[in-house]
Amino acid sequence: MSQDDENGKPTENVAQKMVANEVLKHANSEVVAKVYTFHDLAHATENFNPDLLVGKGGFGRVYKGHLGDNNQVVAVKQLDMIKVQGNREFLAEVLTIGRVHHPNLVNLIGYCVNGHQRLLVYEYMANGSLEDHLFDLDEKKTPLDWYTRMTIAKGVAKGLEYLHNVVDPPIICRDLKSVNVLFNEDMNPKLSDFGPTKIRKKQGEDHISTRVMEAYGYSSPEYAMSGELTTKSDVYSFGVVFLELISGRRVIDDKRPTEEQNLIIWAKPLLKEQSKIPMVADPLLNGNYPLNCLQQAVAIASMCLQEEASTRPYISDVVMALDYLATAKDDQEPGNVDESNVDE
Template identity: 65%
Template sequence: MRVLSCCRIKRSDTMKKTSLKSSKSSVHEIKKASHKYDDVHALSTIARSISMNTGTTKQRMIAEDILRHGHVRVPAEIFTFRELANATENFNPELLVGEGGFGRVYKGYLKKTNQVVAVKQLDRNGVQGNREFLAEVLTLSLVHHPNLVNLIGYCADGHQRILVYEYMCNGSLEHHLLDLPPNKKPLDWYTRMHIAKVAAQGLEYLHDTANPPIIYRDFKASNILLDENFNPKLSDFGLAKLGPTGEQDHVSTRVMGTYGYCAPEYAQTGQLTTKSDVYSFGVVFLEIISGRRVIDNTKPPEEENLISWAKPLFKDRRKFTVMADPLLEGKYPVKGLYQALAVAAMCLQEEASTRPLIGDVVTALEYLAMKTDDDSSEPEV
């Protein structure tokens, strides 16, 4: 009897443990389901709050499509217009740090978190409407990487469309590279190569790690922001597009982006691939090397388009030094210049299939960004 009783006790303990384990498992599943519900609910809330009079169903479909494809890290903050007006001193013009077709960017300060932020107020009549605003919020909710700007939150009060980012104190690459005033120090060669490498790593994450891949679609110098150490982060994801899945090799979409940076096949057919981003990277990389804008109407007619000007020079190695930014004053490794221009030329191939993968570009730039003992050596011509 004693043995039987002991067995019953042990069995009872085992049953309790099994029951406890089952209970913990159930709690875990409930929490998991709860988090999933929270994500769906948050995305639905975003879609509803952003939708005005049209496009509600389509925008909700975008939200659901993004949610199906990955873990969504919904922005923690939904700001009121009053909060952001207070943070920017009623959008004080003296706090304006950037302006473009999308609207204006202000430096702001959030008292409750003691945080300096960038507040982007989209133009109601600008190019970045409800759809692009939603795409940016949801894309940055889906991805998280040190080379992509961090979205802190957003505001969709009434007609207001405002995005709140981490503040990047050195502004955009454009401000440090193109049309510099005489008193501004130009970027040195290795800082340029470092910026190109890290920006390419941001694209590599979007193309190769994000699932499904994300095509950035608007890679340009003004969208590359720099922190206090000149580490770049990609910003402005309003035109980002979920890439092809399954057996598809492209997505078809309306042609959007900035003139001069768009890949030729995308501009002509609307067929978008990750190689379209590689072309845009090649344009920016050539700007980094040359210090020239992709389209510059102040130049002679034959030099207005950077790519058209550079293509004949790519064919003659003896003219490579002509493409180096004069502001570098010859302070660059000639061999490194030759190799950098070779990378740019490969990215700018007319045929998308002949362009390298962005991962291969990153590998090449890792080498170019390192100082080596033979930096001053002359390459063979």
């Protein structure tokens, strides 16, 4: 039997083997992604049952599934076929994500190639997204306390630090937003949605020019102006997520008065006046936070949200600052802000 179809293109089985062989050829011991058949994943998701749909993004749909004899719970991402270019790009995605291992990053378990179908299998994150725990809470949900918010911010920053400083070549997350911060059964935060088509800096380049980021409000000014993405673009997006954690407000919320619909525009004047800083804190916190820590937190957010990329901190500096905020004791009673303790 010929390995090509009538148009000279590889058949589905051959395409699957081609990608698998390339993964094996290029992968090292760090890449542990397993090859699944389309039948495996269709069975795991009850033929992609809409009732098992747990997420939908710019690159496809995510279904909850159960794999194998041990009934392992997984998340199966079925990539949008229009936006998936071919085996080479998908191979790059598998190789990139397959070698990334960190407690604050969602782990890739396996993948599938079947004709035009491209699927990625991830560990299942049982406790939803940061968006679920921060906004529009019903009476059954307890608001996140101050230290939990700081711990989440620290985890997100550590995930970015690994991508920027440990992975070689560095990976730009490029789509950091509250809906892409997921929680496992222990409420450990993990960054998700790294692709597909991982954006990576080539040797000799200091930025990446692209138009893939779709998260309006989270993207940096330089991206909006020119489409350029750097690690400092991720720092800006982190600053937005951090300000959402502090304030309990969505970055864009058309349900609020016009002057408050854009979180960054609303908050920036308040962050510059010491007496108004408590106005930024989420009312659901009921004032239960150390005022000096709130001041330091908004100072970190302000630095991350600088218009000029070069003036933003590196994510490793942010991690160091958050190490303190996630563990600081409540050494200041709620009340008026002590202006002498506010960072300039």
